[in-house]
Amino acid sequence: MILVSACLAGEKCAYDGESRLNxxxxxxxxIAMCPEVLGGRSIPRTKAEIKDGTGKDVLxxxxxxxxxxxxxxxxxxxxxxxxxLEIAKKYDVKEAILKSRSPSCGVGKIYxxxxxxxxxxxxxxxxxxxxxxxxxxxxx
Numbered sequence: 001m002i003l004v005s006a007c008l009a010g011e012k013c014a015y016d017g018e019s020r021l022n023x024x025x026x027x028x029x030x031i032a033m034c035p036e037v038l039g040g041r042s043i044p045r046t047k048a049e050i051k052d053g054t055g056k057d058v059l060x061x062x063x064x065x066x067x068x069x070x071x072x073x074x075x076x077x078x079x080x081x082x083x084x085l086e087i088a089k090k091y092d093v094k095e096a097i098l099k100s101r102s103p104s105c106g107v108g109k110i111y112x113x114x115x116x117x118x119x120x121x122x123x124x125x126x127x128x129x130x131x132x133x134x135x136x137x138x139x140x
Contacts, residue, residue: 001091001092001093001094002029002030002093003093003130003135004028004030004032005102006032006037007019008022008098012043013037013043015046015048016044024140025140031087031088031093034080034104035081035084035104035105035126036080038080038084039075039077039079040079040080045067046068047067047068048103049068049103049114049115050064050111051063051065054110054122054124055103055122055123055126055128056122056123056128058074058077059078059081065103077125080104081125081126084129084130085126085133088135089133094135095136095137096127096130096135096136097138097140098127098137098138099139101119103125104125104126104127105124105126107123107137108122109121109122
């Protein structure tokens, strides 16, 4: 079974209330989840980015996630990541296809926290946790 960012599977759960449907994901047998929604964030919601670090840093308490209004949303990101991991464990997931550049789901590159569409090397919070658990993560 493959875990997939719900927005890529066509669910209208991105920050702006829209989907990011990817045709390569559309017909996969998968489990769709949105860690930000699982963590308690609404649809739609304000944009959020990790400031001064990566998802791994957030999990280690070295960085935080903030929304575009300066509100600390770190707790919701961590909660959502752990719920996503529990889902992955329940269904014996070995692979995840996740939304690129997302502060939750980004794989290898995420936005830098400036809200200027600049990217840095690193993973989102959920991706970092899934990788730590041995789940192969990729983005499309």
